[in-house]
Amino acid sequence: NAATRETFDVVVVGGGPGGATLATLVAMRGHRVLVLEKETFPRYQIGESLLPSTVHGICTMTGVAEELAKAGFTRKQGGTFRWGANTEPWTFSFSVSPKMAGATSFAYQVERSKFDKILLDHAVSKGAQVRFQVSVTDVIEEDDRVTGVSYRDADGAVREVYAKFVVDASGNGSRIHQRVGGTREYSEFFRSLALFGYFEGGKRLPAPNSGNILSVAFGSGWFWYIPLSPTLTSVGAVVRRENADKIQGDPEQALKALIAECPLITEYLAGATRVTEGQYGRMRTRKDYSYHQTTFWRPGLALIGDAACFVDPVFSSGVHLATYSALLAARSINSVLAGLVPEDAAFTEFEARYRREYGVFYEFLMSFYDMHADEDSYFWSAKKVTRNQHTELESFVELVGGVSAAEFDLTDAESAAVRLKSRSSEFATAVDTLAADADQNMVPLFRSQVVRQAMHEGAQVQSRALLGADLGEDHPMFPGGLVTSDDGMLWLPGTA
Ligand code: FAD
Numbered sequence: 001n002a003a004t005r006e007t008f009d010v011v012v013v014g015g016g017p018g019g020a021t022l023a024t025l026v027a028m029r030g031h032r033v034l035v036l037e038k039e040t041f042p043r044y045q046i047g048e049s050l051l052p053s054t055v056h057g058i059c060t061m062t063g064v065a066e067e068l069a070k071a072g073f074t075r076k077q078g079g080t081f082r083w084g085a086n087t088e089p090w091t092f093s094f095s096v097s098p099k100m101a102g103a104t105s106f107a108y109q110v111e112r113s114k115f116d117k118i119l120l121d122h123a124v125s126k127g128a129q130v131r132f133q134v135s136v137t138d139v140i141e142e143d144d145r146v147t148g149v150s151y152r153d154a155d156g157a158v159r160e161v162y163a164k165f166v167v168d169a170s171g172n173g174s175r176i177h178q179r180v181g182g183t184r185e186y187s188e189f190f191r192s193l194a195l196f197g198y199f200e201g202g203k204r205l206p207a208p209n210s211g212n213i214l215s216v217a218f219g220s221g222w223f224w225y226i227p228l229s230p231t232l233t234s235v236g237a238v239v240r241r242e243n244a245d246k247i248q249g250d251p252e253q254a255l256k257a258l259i260a261e262c263p264l265i266t267e268y269l270a271g272a273t274r275v276t277e278g279q280y281g282r283m284r285t286r287k288d289y290s291y292h293q294t295t296f297w298r299p300g301l302a303l304i305g306d307a308a309c310f311v312d313p314v315f316s317s318g319v320h321l322a323t324y325s326a327l328l329a330a331r332s333i334n335s336v337l338a339g340l341v342p343e344d345a346a347f348t349e350f351e352a353r354y355r356r357e358y359g360v361f362y363e364f365l366m367s368f369y370d371m372h373a374d375e376d377s378y379f380w381s382a383k384k385v386t387r388n389q390h391t392e393l394e395s396f397v398e399l400v401g402g403v404s405a406a407e408f409d410l411t412d413a414e415s416a417a418v419r420l421k422s423r424s425s426e427f428a429t430a431v432d433t434l435a436a437d438a439d440q441n442m443v444p445l446f447r448s449q450v451v452r453q454a455m456h457e458g459a460q461v462q463s464r465a466l467l468g469a470d471l472g473e474d475h476p477m478f479p480g481g482l483v484t485s486d487d488g489m490l491w492l493p494g495t496a
Contacts, residue, residue, distance in 0.1 A: 008034045010333060011149055011163040012128075013136045013176065016045065017054075018305025018322035019169030020119035023128040024062040025330035029489060031337055033128040034161060036151055038135045038170070041120055042113035044279045046196065046286065048226050048234050049076065049109055049213045049316040052094050053458030056104040058323045060465040061488055064122040071118060073108035074211040074227050079315070082216040082264055084428060085373040089216075089264070090435040091209055096442050104462060107316075109211060109226050109234075113279060139166060139179045139301060146179070146300030165333050166301050169326070172289060174307040182294030189366060189383070189392045190290035190312045192221070195247040195255055196236030198280035199272040204230075215314060218262035219377040220246055222314065225268060232280070233272065235265070238313070240379050241288065251283035289313075292358060292399060296351040299343060302329045309358050314368060317361045320458065325354045327461065331484065335491040341482060346491055349482045356477070357457055359400035359408065364454040366396075367424035371431065385420045393417055407453075423450050464488045 010026050012019045015037035027033045059065040078093035095105035108115075124130055133154035140148040140160060148162035168176050177184065204210040204227060214225040221239040228234055237258040239246050247254045252274070259265050275281055292309035296302060305322030332346035369383035387393075393413035400408040410416050430448040434440070445451055463471050469486040476483055476494035483494045 005148075005160070005162045007148075007162040008032045008129075009163060009337060010034070010165045010167060011036065011161055012167045012169055013149060013174075014038070014168070014170035014305075014307070015041065015120045015123075015130060015132075016116055016169060016171055016305065016322065017119055017319050018171075018307075018326045019167070020116065020123045021058060021062060021323045021326035022167055022169060022304060022330050023123040023130075024064070024119075024126050025327060025489065026333055027123060027127040028062070029334045029337070030127075031333070033123075034163070035120070035123065035128055035130040036134045036136050036149070036161075037120070037130060037132050040132045042117045045112035045116060046194075046236075046284070047313070047318045048112055048228060049079075049224070050107040051316055051320045051458060052105060052107045053462045054320050054323050055107050057458060057462035057465045058327055059119075060462075061327070062119075062122065063126070064119060067118055067122065068108065068115075071114060073110050073115070074229065076107045076109050076211045076213065077105070077208055078212055080205055080209055080212045080214045082214075083222070083368075084217075084371045084431050084435075086432065086435040088435065089214070090431060091212065091440065092434075092445065093440065093442055096446070104466070106211075109213065109228055111228055111232075136170065136176060139176050141179075144299065146298065149176070164300070164337065167329055167333075168301065168303045168307040169305050169322070171306040172310060174303075177293055177303055177307045180293060180295055180298050180301050180303055184291050184293050185395055186288055187290040187311070187392065187395070189369075189389060191241045191288060192238050192290070192312070193241055193244055193247055193285060193287040194236050194238045194289075194313070195251060195258070195283065195285050196224075196234065197251075197255055197283040198228075198275040199233045199235055199269055200231050200275055202227075202231075202233040202235070202272040203268040203270070213316065214264075214268070216262055216264045217372055217374070217380070218258075218265075219374065219379065220258065220261060221379045223258075223262055223265045224313065225265060232275070233269075235259075235269070240382060242382075243379065244287075247285060251285070255283060294398075296354060297347045302332070302347060302350065304329050304354075308354070311358065311362050312365050315361065315365060315454070317365075321354075321358060321361070324357060324457070324461065325350075327488070328353050331489060331491050334489055335482075338490065341491050341493065345482060345493075349478075349491055352478055352481065353457075355399065356407070359396070360450075360453045360457070362396065362399065363408075363420065363423065364450040366420055367427045367450045370420065370424035371428035385417060385424060387414070387417045389417075393420075423448075427451065461488070
């Protein structure tokens with residue numbers, strides 16, 4: 001009975017960073033938003049190392065940046081890597097030089113239980129409603145359009161709620177993502193497993209890099225080492241799926257054995273003890289986490305964040321892609337509800353920009369792995385970009401080709417292999433130059449094409465959030481595409 005239906009403008013499935021950001025940006029335009037979240041917050045999540053554009057771009061737009069600044073999260077000036085041909089660690093700083101760190105050239109390392117709760121509470125303060133402990137089980141379709149979802153309440157009752165738009169932000173375990181159509185394609189190249197836990201009392205990098213993520217390559221893969229507080233560290237080992245035996249059996253012993261394979265992490269954890277209680281007491285594993293859905297939207301439904309795609313954790317792109325896709329989807333919804341742009345144009349723009357950004361990080365990360373020198377290791381030889389990776393390269397061409405032909409200029413797997421090789425060797429040369437530079441001037445690295453592209457759109461979002469109309473008019477990203485309004489909240493038709 002349509003008269004008794006519970007109806008919202010937008011129903012968001014999942015209250016992680018993607019869902020909370022989208023809910024905030026749509027509620028800020030006065031629309032009625034409901035977030036359905038399976039857990040009760042705070043809840044544990046992995047993905048602790050952020051990028052500046054999330055903090056200073058999107059979180060500035062939503063108005064939560066000040067609260068984040070007060071939360072006491074570790075300040076991250078960049079990443080320090082024992083990676084590539086250099087035996088000594090080198091540092092990627094978000095500012096041109098560590099000595100010139102600007103007011104917005106840093107990010108945070110966050111305990112996700114705290115970070116995600118701040119973002120979701122903020123959505124509520126902007127007018128969104130949230131229901132916890134409700135699990136969305138399916139979407140409702142009417143006349144080829146998604147018009148709502150069904151969900152199970154904490155008390156087990158099955159209910160329905162209707163909306164003009166449903167946004168799936170329920171992460172990698174989404175139960176409804178396939179209802180958008182297409183398929184979820186898993187990456188061969190990034191096929192990995194992670195085993196992770198938490199330590200008290202680990203060593204810190206010297207200032208000004210003490211808040212940096214430390215990423216260390218070793219024979220079987222690589223480690224992340226993330227300082228969450230002056231004493232608490234998140235430590236994870238990433239290995240190839242074919243090495244799954246290395247993380248099977250007792251996880252504690254498995255992590256110990258992997259740490260023993262990696263001298264730098266052994267040194268950093270020499271005086272540390274593993275946390276065995278509370279949310280960090282359990283060791284956890286994740287597998288096969290790099291994938292993308294071949295379609296991101298259909299009428300009435302859009303996928304954002306991990307529900308849509310994810311690529312490898314090494315450069316902290318997960319929360320960036322989740323919040324960035326939330327911004328793109330929010331612009332689409334806000335513009336359609338305001339009658340400014342037809343749904344098809346608005347969501348085509350959403351998908352094209354999202355797919356481009358995902359493709360940019362995908363290429364950046366392939367180059368990042370390709371420059372590693374250890375030819376003897378199974379993990380690293382499998383990460384060399386070779387023409388044998390035909391399926392992977394084909395899927396890369398498909399991923400970016402349709403949306404951004406000019407920028408990627410790819411016709412087939414062969415041209416993708418050639419392009420990737422040249423870009424990763426340019427990147428490796430820039431890293432060598434940086435590693436040899438006592439002044440740590442980042443300009444050569446920022447000039448390399450893969451890095452420049454990976455930082456470009458984040459910097460745009462950040463500038464728009466900080467400068468608004470003063471940034472000047474936006475230009476279409478694609479021929480005939482839409483542009484962003486001065487406040488970044490809407491799409492507008494581009495000038496012909
Ligand atoms: P999530 O954070 O997964 O939130 C989804 C929410 O939806 C959850 O709260 C969940 O409870 C809820 N939900 C699920 N199903 C339902 C349902 N049926 N009904 C209602 N609610 C539901 N990213 C980084 O930026 N930096 C890192 O350092 C980093 N490290 C990583 C390391 C590993 C090993 C992995 C696998 C990932 C890492 N990531 C990292 C990625 C990061 O975890 C994700 O990209 C990010 O959490 C995605 O945010 P989201 O909002 O899309 O989804």
